[in-house]
Amino acid sequence: MAHAAPAAQGWNDCRNAWVATLEALAEKDPRIVAVVNDSVGSSKLNSFQKKFPDRLINVGIAEQVMVGVGAGLANGGRVPFVSAASCFITGRALEQVKADIAYANFNVKLVGQSSGIAYGELGATHHSIEDFAWLRPLANLVVIAPADAWETAEAVKWAAGYEGPVYLRLSRMPVPDLQVADRVFRMGRAEVVCQGDDLTIIASGTTVHLAVQAAEALALEGIAARVLNMATLNPLDEEALHQAAETGAIVTVEEASIRGGLGGAVAEFTAANRPVPVERVGFPGFMPTGSVEFLFKEFGLSSEGIAAAAKRALARKRA
């Protein structure tokens, strides 16, 4: 679906990294197949389909079947990457994801495309902001939301090599590459993107670069914010969360509902282990009609919005 997205020079649509990596892996590993729901184009799988016509299984507009078929293909020795708009692969097929993938513990890679609010004007049915909350409690299922093109490629590679169920939450929204020295992808480990001890901003996916911008703005005011890229939501990096709590104030940022997702996970963890003020930046519920840019601004997913949340958290820390 056509939609307007914020873009700038040098920013990447991470779907390109996803398909390039998948095709390279599939060249080497004949077990890899793709399963889709009439979503060849939106998953950018056209060239995969050309290269491997019989390894692209399009079940039609039938997400429950799609996920079940993924489980069956894993049973049959394949390594399926099941790819569809994240709103449908999670919401529509949630029980299949729970029972057939997570509980049955099949080696299936679920790939949620155009996650968050990438479908902007198409509205709440097409937004996927509940997926973190739905999937985070599912045991066995690794949940990863990469922050940029590099991390998308690394996560796809990691998932292919890992024996077990994975949910990759990808986005079509252009993002810049994060500037981190000597990067290594480590599933389940938060990545420190900015150093700082006054507070910690924990971000995921498309919002990490906004958190970095906010930290740069805060630095000009003498506030040293640590920024963590919490790409893996399940399992959580508890050590990084302990250290974040040490800074005495936390802001969470996600292109998702503030209930039950990253913000929910961090609030849960700190309340149980080390209570500190937590300010959650994300979406409150069903949102009004509007473009991606409009909704990001309106709900504070911006450098300014995150910096303001940081100041609220700091004020609570000092109170």
Added chain:
Amino acid sequence: MRRTAFEMVHRAQLGHPGGDFSAIDAMATLYFGVMNYDVRRPNWEDRDRFIMSKGHATGALYTALCGAGYFPEDWLQTYMQPHSKLNGHPNRNYLPGVETNTGPLGHGFPVAVGIAIAGQLRGASYRTFVLTGDGEQQEGSNWEAAMVAGHRKLANLTLIIDRNRLQQGAGTEETSGLDPLDQKYAAFGWDVEMIDGHDHAALLATLGRAPGNKPRCVIANTVKGKGVSFMENQASWHHGVPNDAQFAQAMKELV
């Protein structure tokens, strides 16, 4: 109506014009020839109901609702703008005349079955019409709904399948074939009629005829993008949007 829908899509640079154009003749027939409703009382309990199960076809739906008088014409200008009541997919909490929220395929038909059962329970005279895409029929929820409706002999229910033979990325028959759709619905306990979905006389005769004793399935053979030469039967116009030249050309053809 096609002109109005295409103006909305052109202005917003968003929408699903191919599926708007295949469905629009059936919708015009329903709203301006068949259905009994009162825009001053959108919640009138005995109104006939229409449910747009293929919720992406809002260009067609909003044009019909506006033409029927549910909301002023200038609202069409706000299609998909911030805070617009005309969201990309219909929301009953935003607009009168929208019976239920759709957008994920395979939701409208089960809701229509519920509306029809409510009418049956009350012995009400209203009819319920639901329009699905043909690709949409690949969703299993439709077949669960079809089974319930056939079992309960929901004669007050009419399903229209917009049989344009295309879905988002390709043809239905090359993706996950549906034929023979008529025999499938007949086997599920439905009266089935296959008609030309752009023939207003045929649409009026079939949709306007009083209910029989089974639910009615109308397979409307249509053309995706109907009415604009370069859009007809092109999957790329599922959610393609026109540039200014294409828009001007289409306006010449749509008279």
